[in-house]
Structure formats: structure tokens, C-alpha cells
Amino acid sequence: MKSLMITKYGDINSSLEEQEIAKPALEENQILIKTYSSSFNPIDHMIVAGDYKALGKVSFPVGIGRDVSGIVEKVGKNVKKFKKGDKVYSRINESHVGTMAEYVVSNVKDTALMPSNLSFDESASIPLVGLTTYQALVDIAKLSKGEKILIHAGSGGIGTFAIQLAKHLGAHVTTTTSTKNISFVKDLGADKVIDYTSENYLDDGAVFDVVYDTLGGNYTLDSFKVLKDAGRVVSIKGTVDNITAQQLGLNKFVQMILAFQGRKVFKTASKMNAMYRFLLMSPNGDQLKKIAKMYESGAIKPIIDKTYNFAEAIQALEYLSKGHARGKVIVKDMQPFQLEIFIIYMKTYISI
């Protein structure tokens, strides 16, 4: 099968190439998915750039891509939940990374049926950003009705989902973006928009119950300047906390270095009786099922910035890596043209 592979660390254009590789082997609690669409996330270009080198040696070539929507081609011998022909979506497990390919294997527990009202491209826009934000706002921050949340970068893949989820949970949403995206994020439901190119979000003072830190760097510590006492900061980009360091299986020495690097954040949180958590998202089919219901009810809508063909996947990743996507960047058409596939596509679009 054809698959986009990372051949080395470096710039996107010279480190990725389409290769013929074997179809992935199927285990008893897994399904083989015929890929229809996928989407890129910043982790994909960060891996190509070598940003995660320290986490372990990689033997190239390796696949790329974590989000998939497609059709079940084959099920493992213990699988009862899905059958051949089901339309599914998944943020696949790290050990099966490589959704920019004709086929991908996903654990049953990481997979759910696609939202019934969405196309393959729309469904592929959801898993990684949807799960990350669900885990950040629902599981960790326990954001509730009437609370005030600050969501940084409301116009990105994460932000566009986060604004809609926070509104669905009944929160008052403030978000940051640049001038060109102000009306875009307002249309998604943001109650207040701060233009980061001309305003300073710190001017609002300590008014937020929750800050969703999607930017890291100085933004992580500064979150506490706008947080009420005993508020919650959930970061997906900033200082790694002890819980995540242990989840990652980092050794005691690395844990000590992280604790030292994050000391100001942890100290400030403790002084304010606030919660600080770093989230490393995890695949979760049950949560994807709950998220699918939010799309089916119309509470959340898919936001796609650009869609590329498989042959243009490298351009898609280059576009995302500029850091100014407005929603998600999709890659489609992993399958060679077949009449059967064309009919399935047409049926999906006609049923919307």
C-alpha cells in the first residue's frame, strides 16, 4: 500500500516521501481501516523537525498522521463492536501512527463510529483536537455552566473546537486571535475576542475560572495573572507536570529537571490555591462516541481550513507548520480511484 513516510529529521519538503509499504498486520482487538481522510496536527511537523528526539531513537522510515476516518475493511478475531463496512474515525494509538496511508490499524478501544451527519473529511478533522480539548475542559478542568474561560488561539485546530465545546458546556468564552480572525471566532460563539496583535489579554485582570493554555512559553506562567484564586489552568503546550512526566515513564532525573524548569508555575499555582495540569492527550473511542453526538445534535460543527489530495500531503503539512491555520487541515483521497469508493463518497455527501 502507499504511505507517506518520514525518512529523516529535517525540513518538511526533504524529509517526507511516498513509499510502498506492507499493509499493517491486524491483531485480535483491532480493526483494519481503509483510509478515506486524515488530518495533520502540529505534532506531525514537530516530529519531522526533530522536536521529540529526546524521547527516544527512531528508526526511519516511519509513518505520519494520527487522525483517520474511513471504512472498516477487516476486524480482528475478538472484535464484536465493529463490522466490515462501518464508517469509523479514530485518533490512533502512537504505536500505529501513519494515517497518511491507504490502510491503518486501530485498536477497538480507540475507535468510534463517525458522526452520522458528517463526511469523511469532516470526521477526520475531529479526533485529536476533539479528544485533547474534551480531556482538558471536561475531565481535568471540569468546566461548568456560567464559568469564565480564556482560550488562547481560538482560530486554530484546537481553538475552534474548544470555543464550541466551552459554549456547549455553558461557559462564558474569551479567546485570543489576530485581527483577520475576529469575526470568525465570534461566529463560533466566543463572547469576547482579544486581538493579540493590538491588545494585551493581561489587561482584563484576574477574572477567569479556567485558562486553556494552548501556546506555552510565557503564556503558561502569565495564565495565573488572569486567573481567579483557586482557578484551574490546563496547558497542552507549557510546563510538563509530575503526573504527565510519570505517564510518559520519564526517569527520576528527567522528572527532577522538569520540576526545576516548572518551579515558578508550580509555586504560583500553590500560592494561589490554583490547579495547574499539563495534558498529554490520549486516544479514547468512548469519548469519540460522546463527541460524535455533539456533532449530530448540531452543538459543534466541523471547521476545515483547507483540504488537500494525498499527492499534496507535503504541502498540507507545510501550510499547517506556518502556525496560522483557521481550523483543520485535511488530507483526502488516500485510495486509488475505484467506482465503489466514488459511490460511497457520493452517498455520504448526498445524505448530509
Ligand SMILES: NC(=O)c1ccc[n+]([C@@H]2O[C@H](COP(=O)([O-])OP(=O)(O)OC[C@H]3O[C@@H](n4cnc5c(N)ncnc54)[C@H](OP(=O)(O)O)[C@@H]3O)[C@@H](O)[C@H]2O)c1
Ligand atoms: N498536549 C497535547 O496532547 C496536545 C494536543 C494537541 C495539540 N497540542 C498543541 O496545542 C497547540 C495548538 O494546536 P492547534 O492544532 O490548535 O495548532 P494550529 O491549528 O496550528 O494553531 C494555529 C492557530 O494559532 C493561532 N495563533 C498563533 N499564535 C497565536 C498567538 N500568539 N495568540 C493567539 N493565537 C495565536 C493562529 O491564529 P492567527 O492566524 O490569528 O495568528 C492560528 O489560527 C500546538 O502547539 C500543539 O502542539 C498539544
